[in-house]
Amino acid sequence: MGVLIQSIYFIAAVLFIVGLKQMSSPVTARRGIVWAGVGMLLATLVTFLAPGMNNYVLMLVAMAVSSAVAWVWARKVAMTDMPQMIAIYNGMGGGSAATIAAVELVRVVAGGESLPLTVQAVAVLGALIGTVAFSGSVIAFAKLQGLIRRTVRFGGQQLFNIAVLVAALASGVALIYGYGGPGLLAAFFALAFLFGIFMTLPIGGADMPVVISLYNALTGLAVGFEGFVLGNPAMMIAGIVVGASGSLLTQLMAKAMNRPISNVLFSHFGTGVEGAQMETTGEMKPIDAQDAAIMMAYADKVIIVPGYGMAVAQAQHKVWELAKLLIDRGVDVKFAIHPVAGRMPGHMNVLLAEAGVPYDLIFDMDEINAEFPNTDVALVIGANDVVNPAAREDPNSPIYGMPILEVDKAKNVIVIKRGRGAGFSGVENRLFFADNTRMLFGDGQKMAAELVNHIKELGG
C-alpha cells in the first residue's frame, strides 16, 4: 500500500510541474490546468488509503461542504472579481498549512509526541508563514471586495508591525525549543494572525495584486514546509515550486508596475513626493460620437487601449463589436494592454478574452509602443494613469518613471471618459489636454454602442 501511495504522489508531483509549464503558454494553458487537476484528484483519492487513519466521516463532511461552496462561488462570480477570488482561495491554503502545523504542535505541547528539533523548527516556520498568508489574504479579499473601504494608517505603524512580528518570532523560537504550553502556542498563532492583518491594512487597492501574488508564494512555502513535517514529498515539491514561481511572478508584477516590492509593502503610494508638479496647459476638447466614428472608420490603423474603467462599465463586448466592424472595413485594429491594466497583470487580457477578442490581436506595452507614431487613431477607454505622459516628463509626479503606453504619440487620440476627474493616483492627466486629443464624455458602454451604430450607418 505504501508503494502505491508514494507512486501516486510521485505522479502527482510530475503532473503539477508539467501542468504549470503548459500554463505558461496560451496555446497549451487549458491542457495544463487539466493535467494538474488530474494530479490533485489522484493524490487526494489515494490518501484515503493511507494506513492508520480515522475520522473519515469528519473528513468527508469537511471536503464535501467546502468543495461545494468553493465550486459554486468560483463558477458564478463575475470575471472582474477574479483577483479577490484568488486571494481568498489562496488564504484558505495558507490557513490549512497553518492548521496542519497546529495539530502537530498541539500534540507536542501536550507532551504526547516529540519531534526532532529541525522538524519542530520547520513546523513553526510554516505555521508562521501560513498564518500570515491566511489573515493577509483575507484582508486583501475584503479590500478588493469593497468590504473594507478605508486604508488604515496610523503613526508609528511600521514600528508597531515590526514589534508584532518580533513578538511572533520570539514566541515561535520559544516553541521550537520546547518552552511554554498551550497558552504560548495560542499567543504565537494570534500574533502571526495579527501581523498578517496589520501588514496588509495600509496597502492601497492598486498594489493589492502584488500583495496577493506574494501571499500566494508564501502559502506555497508554508505548504512545502508542512510537507516536510508530514514526510510528504508531493506537498514539498508542489509547495516549493509554487513558492519559487510565485516569488518570481511577484517580482515580474512589481516590475511591470515600476514599484519595487519593498515600496509596495513599506511605503504608500503618493507619499514622499515633494515639489510642485508641472502645470497642465490647454483645455479638454470634446468630440461627439459621430465624428469619432468617422475618424476611426476612415483610418488605416487604430489601436484600442482599454483600462479597468472599460471593465467596470461592462463595455468589452461592445468594444469588440466596434473592433470587428472596423476590421471588416479594412482597418488595422490592435489592442494595447498595459501590464497593470485591470486589477492585476493579465487581468485585462482575461476580460477581453471573455468578450471574445482573440489573443493574437492583443499586444503588450513593449510590443506596441513603437507603433503609436504611425497610428491614425488611438482609442482610450477607461484608462488614465497608464497613458499619462507625466510619467515620462514630470519628475515631480507621483507616477514619474512608471512605463506607460505612449498613446500621445499617435496622430489622433480619442478618450472615452465618464467625467473630468483625475485618475486612481489622483494625478491630472495632460494627455487629455493635448492638441491631438479629443474627449468623448460618457459611459463607456453607451459610447461604444453609439460608435458602433454610427459606423454601421456609414455603410460599407
Next chain:
Amino acid sequence: MEGGLVIEGFVALYIFMLAAFTGYEVISKVPVILHTPLMSGSNFVHGIVVVGAMVALGHAEGWVEQTLGFIAVFLGAGNAVGGYAVTERMLEMFKSSKGDR
C-alpha cells in the same frame, strides 16, 4: 509521521533546492497575458495541502486535534477546488483568431 516517508535533513534540502529551481525555470518566460491565470494556477497547485490536512485529521485524537484537523481539511479542499474552478474558467476563454486552442 506514520504513513509518510522518512526524509532526512539534507535530502529535504536537496528536494527544496531542486524544486525551487524548477519553479523558477517553469515561469521565467511567461507572457504578461498569462500572469493572472498562472498565479491562479499556482494557487491551485498548492491546494495539495489538502492531502496533508487529510493525514493530519486522520491521525487526530481528542476534540482539539479533531477540530483543528477538520478546519485544515475544510480550508485545504476550498483552496484546491476553488483554485481549479477559477483557473479553468479563465483559461477556457483564451482562443486565437484562427479558432484553435
